[in-house]
Amino acid sequence: MDLVKQYVKKRNSQFFASIVLAIVGVVANLFSYVYMAKIIVNLINKNASLEFYFSVCLIILLMFVAKEIAAGVSSAISHTATFNSLGEIRNDISNKLFKMPLGDVMSRSSGELKNIIVEQVDSMETSLAHLVPEFTANLVGPILLLVYMFLLDWRLTLLSLIPLAIGMSVMMSVMNDNYKDMFQKSVSIGQRMNNAIVEYINGIKIIKTFNQSSSSYEKFSDAVYDNAQFYCDWMGQSMNRVAIGRLLSPMGIITIIPFGILFYMNGSIDLTSLMTLIVLSFATVSSIVKIMNYMDDLSRISTITGEIEKILNSRELKNKEKGYEVKEFEIELENIVFSYDGEGKIIDDISLSVEANSVSALVGPSGSGKSTIAKLIAGFWNIDDGKISIGGVDTEEMSLERLSSLISYVSQDNFLFDISVRDNIRLGNKEATDKEVEEIAKKSGCHDFILNLSNGYDTIVGEGGGHLSGGERQRISIARAMLKDGPIIILDEATSYIDPENEAIIQEAISNLVKGKTLLIIAHRLRTITDVDRIFVISNGKLENFGTHSQLLDKSDLYRQMYEASMKGEE
Numbered sequence: 239m240d241l242v243k244q245y246v247k248k249r250n251s252q253f254f255a256s257i258v259l260a261i262v263g264v265v266a267n268l269f270s271y272v273y274m275a276k277i278i279v280n281l282i283n284k285n286a287s288l289e290f291y292f293s294v295c296l297i298i299l300l301m302f303v304a305k306e307i308a309a310g311v312s313s314a315i316s317h318t319a320t321f322n323s324l325g326e327i328r329n330d331i332s333n334k335l336f337k338m339p340l341g342d343v344m345s346r347s348s349g350e351l352k353n354i355i356v357e358q359v360d361s362m363e364t365s366l367a368h369l370v371p372e373f374t375a376n377l378v379g380p381i382l383l384l385v386y387m388f389l390l391d392w393r394l395t396l397l398s399l400i401p402l403a404i405g406m407s408v409m410m411s412v413m414n415d416n417y418k419d420m421f422q423k424s425v426s427i428g429q430r431m432n433n434a435i436v437e438y439i440n441g442i443k444i445i446k447t448f449n450q451s452s453s454s455y456e457k458f459s460d461a462v463y464d465n466a467q468f469y470c471d472w473m474g475q476s477m478n479r480v481a482i483g484r485l486l487s488p489m490g491i492i493t494i495i496p497f498g499i500l501f502y503m504n505g506s507i508d509l510t511s512l513m514t515l516i517v518l519s520f521a522t523v524s525s526i527v528k529i530m531n532y533m534d535d536l537s538r539i540s541t542i543t544g545e546i547e548k549i550l551n552s553r554e555l556k557n558k559e560k561g562y563e564v565k566e567f568e569i570e571l572e573n574i575v576f577s578y579d580g581e582g583k584i585i586d587d588i589s590l591s592v593e594a595n596s597v598s599a600l601v602g603p604s605g606s607g608k609s610t611i612a613k614l615i616a617g618f619w620n621i622d623d624g625k626i627s628i629g630g631v632d633t634e635e636m637s638l639e640r641l642s643s644l645i646s647y648v649s650q651d652n653f654l655f656d657i658s659v660r661d662n663i664r665l666g667n668k669e670a671t672d673k674e675v676e677e678i679a680k681k682s683g684c685h686d687f688i689l690n691l692s693n694g695y696d697t698i699v700g701e702g703g704g705h706l707s708g709g710e711r712q713r714i715s716i717a718r719a720m721l722k723d724g725p726i727i728i729l730d731e732a733t734s735y736i737d738p739e740n741e742a743i744i745q746e747a748i749s750n751l752v753k754g755k756t757l758l759i760i761a762h763r764l765r766t767i768t769d770v771d772r773i774f775v776i777s778n779g780k781l782e783n784f785g786t787h788s789q790l791l792d793k794s795d796l797y798r799q800m801y802e803a804s805m806k807g808e809e
């Protein structure tokens with residue numbers, strides 16, 4: 239609920255205007271009933287002129303028009319404010335995801351995140367656009383009317399509230415029946431179904447390769463079945479009471495008529511008041527029914543917003559922009575310690591320095607922590623201890639925007655968006671002209687294969703770049719990183735997919751493009767990094783040794799073994 243308040247507050251005046259107009263609409267509607275009662279009473283008493291009826295009908299008509307206009311404008315204002323707020327919430331979530339440690343984002347499945355950003359934010363529409371103005375107005379209207387009815391005859395008014403009180407308490411018994419827990423469960427079952435669907439679709443290639451279609455489909459269909467079963471059971475438990483509650487709550491008339499007749503017969507109420515009360519009790523019905531429709535939304539709002547709040551309130555990377563200028567681009571790691579889960583140290587007291595405008599490489603056995611070091615330099619996580627600085631400035635004293643403007647990171651997964659090849663490369667620098675995009679593609683060995691694609695540079699690459707080969711994706715990622723022109727380039731296994739013919743072109747391109755830049759390569763094929771300025775050997779999260787290729791052949795057994803194994807593997 240705090241989340242709703244927070245976003246309502248930001249558009250206070252718009253929501254206030256929509257509430258006021260909604261109240262005007264509801265009051266106009268209720269007044270039309272007051273005037274209807276006047277007509278009935280005067281018809282019974284036969285004491286009014288034709289002009290009187292005509293003018294009352296005109297007033298009712300005006301009330302009706304006023305109600306429609308006020309409700310329409312109120313809804314337009316609240317919807318405009320709501321959709322702006324929903325846009326803002328989605329923006330805030332995506333900004334937040336950028337500021338959160340990568341691990342915290344990755345610990346949620348893409349299905350779960352999609353569910354929160356799309357479905358759950360969407361479901362806030364009801365609360366913001368309808369609940370805020372309509373619930374308030376439909377609550378205020380009947381209260382005003384009840385005060386008026388109370389003044390006419392307090393006994394009948396109280397009696398008219400009995401069915402409402404019984405109906406509401408039956409409904410409340412449903413709400414008290416762990417409604418919040420059940421709704422929370424429905425959200426997580428829904429999320430599990432979402433995840434199963436997303437996983438099934440994403441993993442379809444593997445499923446086919448390993449002929450797992452029946453068992454994976456089972457997981458997916460089980461999740462759908464569980465979801466349906468859960469709702470059937472839940473509704474089965476509560477539907478009868480909900481139906482009774484909904485039936486009874488607006489039935490004030492069942493007490494007013496018999497008791498009204500009784501009071502009239504014993505002379506304790508006049509006909510005018512009785513008729514007015516009967517008509518007005520009808521008037522409260524429509525508002526009460528509307529309020530009841532919102533009760534459900536009210537009780538589930540905290541669960542819906544809870545998931546969104548969890549993301550918006552989750553921890554952020556510590557990076558704070560302090561405005562220190564970075565003039566040189568050497569990278570210094572001082573006694574850094576890091577673990578993904580806060581327990582097992584993945585990086586254990588590593589210190590190393592990558593000189594500015596040099597080419598360095600991280601090598602080491604699989605799982606030794608090379609990619610983790612690269613990601614820590616790029617600011618994907620904060621380190622637990624120690625310091626990483628660029629040009630003498632602590633990277634945690636730079637905003638993520640500034641850090642990412644300094645570093646072009648070509649990761650192992652080379653994710654491409656489902657847009658054209660040209661736009662994928664242009665992500666490196668959105669100001670780049672088509673010519674600049676093509677120039678960079680030529681330099682990174684992409685131009686020829688791009689021209690061979692069905693639509694050349696305008697070919698849409700498919701989800702995650704699925705229409706391209708692994709090597710093609712990698713080369714486009716390199717072109718994208720090169721176009722960004724950051725002073726530091728980190729290539730995480732950037733050549734792992736490149737075939738032998740293209741490898742030479744790529745190596746040549748990289749060496750041209752990185753002139754005057756600081757380059758850190760994480761390479762598996764040691765042959766490709768023999769002439770770099772400095773090689774760091776990482777083993778079990780520690781720095782085992784460092785030096786040039788020939789120095790390491792002399793002083794590091796691990797390096798020599800890895801190099802020999804690597805050369806054997808390529809024979």
Ligand SMILES: Nc1ncnc2c1ncn2[C@@H]1O[C@H](COP(=O)(O)OP(=O)(O)OP(=O)(O)O)[C@@H](O)[C@H]1O
Binds near residue numbers: 584602605
């Ligand atoms: N997101 C993560 N959450 C938890 N543990 C992780 C995560 N990423 C990597 N690890 C673990 O951290 C250790 C180091 O992984 P890292 O990817 O840095 O190794 P690497 O040397 O780059 O390996 P490779 O050469 O196989 O890519 C491994 O044990 C790995 O399982």
